[in-house]
Amino acid sequence: MNGPEQHDVLIAGGGLVGAALAVMLGRHPAARDLRIAVVETRPFSADLRGELFDTRVIALAESSRHLLADAGVWTDELAARACPYRRMVVRDSAGTGCIEFDCAEVHRPDLGHIVENAALLGPLHGAIEGLDNARFVYGAIDDVVRDGDDRLVLRLADGRELGAPLVVAADGAQSLVRERCGFALRSWDYGHSAIVATVRGARPHDFVARQWFTPEGPLAFLPLRTADGDCRHVSIVWSQDHDEATRLMALDDGSFCRELGHASEHCLGDISFASRRFAFPLRQRHAVDYVQPGVVLVGDAAHTIHPLAGQGVNLGFADAAALVEELGRALERGLPVGHLSALERYQRRRKPANLAMMAAMEGFKRLFDETPPLVRLVRNNGMNLLNRLAPVKNQLIRQAMGF
Numbered sequence: 234m235n236g237p238e239q240h241d242v243l244i245a246g247g248g249l250v251g252a253a254l255a256v257m258l259g260r261h262p263a264a265r266d267l268r269i270a271v272v273e274t275r276p277f278s279a280d281l282r283g284e285l286f287d288t289r290v291i292a293l294a295e296s297s298r299h300l301l302a303d304a305g306v307w308t309d310e311l312a313a314r315a316c317p318y319r320r321m322v323v324r325d326s327a328g329t330g331c332i333e334f335d336c337a338e339v340h341r342p343d344l345g346h347i348v349e350n351a352a353l354l355g356p357l358h359g360a361i362e363g364l365d366n367a368r369f370v371y372g373a374i375d376d377v378v379r380d381g382d383d384r385l386v387l388r389l390a391d392g393r394e395l396g397a398p399l400v401v402a403a404d405g406a407q408s409l410v411r412e413r414c415g416f417a418l419r420s421w422d423y424g425h426s427a428i429v430a431t432v433r434g435a436r437p438h439d440f441v442a443r444q445w446f447t448p449e450g451p452l453a454f455l456p457l458r459t460a461d462g463d464c465r466h467v468s469i470v471w472s473q474d475h476d477e478a479t480r481l482m483a484l485d486d487g488s489f490c491r492e493l494g495h496a497s498e499h500c501l502g503d504i505s506f507a508s509r510r511f512a513f514p515l516r517q518r519h520a521v522d523y524v525q526p527g528v529v530l531v532g533d534a535a536h537t538i539h540p541l542a543g544q545g546v547n548l549g550f551a552d553a554a555a556l557v558e559e560l561g562r563a564l565e566r567g568l569p570v571g572h573l574s575a576l577e578r579y580q581r582r583r584k585p586a587n588l589a590m591m592a593a594m595e596g597f598k599r600l601f602d603e604t605p606p607l608v609r610l611v612r613n614n615g616m617n618l619l620n621r622l623a624p625v626k627n628q629l630i631r632q633a634m635g636f
Contacts, residue, residue, distance in 0.1 A: 237386045237396030240268045241570050244401045245374055245387065245410045247273030249291070249350065250532035250549035251403030252357035256304045257557045259364040263564035269367040270395060272374060272387060277358040279351040284508050286431045286457055287349035290468045292318075292442070294345050297550040306356050314352045316458045317343035318442040324498075325446050339631060347442070347455045347468065370395060374404070377413035377528075385414075385527050399571025400528045401556070403549075406518060408534035416530065417521040425450050425515045426478035427540060428471040431457065431508040432493065434501025437464040443500060449473055452496055453540075467501070469493065470540055478512050515539060519591060523584060524576040531556060536587045548587055555582045 242258065244251045255271045258264050279287070293301075293315070301307040321334040321344060336344045361367050372389035380386045380396055387395045387410075402410035411418070438456040445452045450472035457466040471493070473481060481489060490504035497504075518537045523530045532549030556579045563575035 237380065237394035240270045240395060240397040242267055242269045242399045242401065243385075243387055243395055243397040244269065244271045244403055245408075246402070246404035246534075247271045247277075247358065247361075247369065248403065248405065248532075249354060249357065249546055250553055251401070252354065252361060253301070253304065253306075253550055254401060254403060254531060254553035254557065255367050256306060256357060256360045256364070257300070257553060258560065259361065259367040260304060261557055261561045261564075263561045264570075265366055267366055267570060269364075270370045270397075271361060271367065272370050272372065272389075272395065274373050275371055276369070277354055279355060284431070285459065286466065286468070286508070287351040288429055288431060288468070288508060288511060289350040290347050290455060290457070291350065291353070291546045292345055292455060292544075293348045293353075294544075294547040295341070295343075297547045298346060300550055300554050301353075304360070306353075306360055308356065311348075311352060311356055312346075314460070315346040315348045316440070316456050316464075317346050318440050318456050319343045320439075320441045321444070322441060323444045323446070343440070344442070347457060349457075374409055377410050379527075383527060397571075398527055398569060399560075402528060402530045402534040403532055403553075404534055406516075406533040406537045408530070410528065411520065411530055411534050414525055414528050416525070418518055419521060420516055420518040423472075423515040423517065423539065424474055425472045426475050426512045427515055428473065428478055428481060428510055428512045429469065430510040431466055431468050432490065432504050433466050433506040434504055435465070436500075436502040438467055438501060440464070443497070445497065447496065449477060454497060454500070465501070471496070472515065472540075475514070482510055482512050517591065519588070523580045524573070526573055527571055529556065529571075529576050529579065535583075536591065538591045544590055548590060551586065552579075552583050555579050 244255050251271060255269060259269055298307055319336045323332045324330065334344060336342060361369065372391055372393060374387050375390045376388040377400070378386050378388065384396050384398050385400045387400065400410060402408050404410055438454065440456055442456060443454040453470040454467040456464065457468055458464045459466065481492065484492065486507050489510070490507050494504045516537065517539065520530050520535050523535050531552040533545065535552065536548065538545055559575045559579045560570060563572045564570060568575065
């Protein structure tokens with residue numbers, strides 16, 4: 234019987250973070266002789282089932298866009314499909330609190346871009362296929378086992394085996410690699426589900442991202458634009474407790490649009506269209522450790538946070554960039570790929586940043602969950618005060634942009 238097919242690096246998962254990691258590593262000068270394989274269930278296909286937009290979108294921070302540009306993925310075609318947002322308005326629906334962020338205040342052309350997953354994943358997969366030192370292996374991962382002390386083996390459902398001294402778990406929040414390798418995980422349920430969909434209003438969004446914090450949960454409007462420049466569509470993320478989310482999902486489109494219009498203070502006028510809706514439960518997860526000998530976690534496999542600030546994928550891209558830098562540094566020093574010292578440096582760089590963002594998002598959520606009148610008064614006054622403190626507010630903008 235033949236042994237496992239050998240590689241130098243196996244990336245489990247070809248989603249946005251895994252694919253970006255493969256492109257950045259494949260193009261690193263020190264990694265040109267590596268044999269990199271991205272293990273993905275099936276080839277990419279932008280099957281939107283007749284929808285105008287992919288329902289799954291990301292709020293791409295400027296730091297992440299720069300990473301993609303440096304990797305040769307952010308093209309003019311992708312930029313034309315993405316929708317920049319130039320202002321962000323955050324309101325407390327239980328009071329008068331409001332904070333407005335404007336790109337002009339930090340001398341930037343925009344604050345970020347809303348990008349459909351499918352629009353970004355296609356170019357990333359295309360870039361991998363253009364590399365000489367990376368390729369896709371299609372198949373479902375069934376198990377992960379150790380082959381001696383220094384190699385891991387991915388067993389696929391069809392019986393194939395792939396071996397490497399380094400396996401990168403980029404296989405998402407329900408990571409099989411993380412589970413099979415026994416990584417400890419801290420997690421808790423928010424008690425909410427997020428409803429996502431694309432809707433169209435009567436008025437254009439004017440390239441403004443909007444968010445309302447309500448006692449029942451946050452609602453976000455993320456601007457989109459069509460190929461012909463129509464700017465009346467937004468992607469929504471509406472967080473509600475499970476029972477309310479179930480009720481909203483059961484409404485017909487007309488009733489759902491009316492309730493959404495009310496919740497959004499009719500900022501776009503009447504909501505006249507809603508795409509297929511999806512709902513998923515919200516949980517926060519964080520791996521106690523990101524690394525073991527021969528295996529490392531990135532993106533949602535290492536951490537998931539509440540989507541209220543749209544930072545999940547941006548944290549994953551930052552993970553990928555830091556890991557590539559540390560692997561490249563180790564290779565330049567003549568160390569084997571996946572040397573434990575390089576993986577531990579990656580963990581030291583990324584774990585504090587990820588924990589800080591998770592703590593901030595948890596703090597925001599708990600602050601806006603509180604409904605006593607005194608808490609609401611302090612919260613609203615604090616938001617309005619912050620809105621007038623331009624230096625502090627602009628520092629927050631720069632941090633959200635990743636600078």
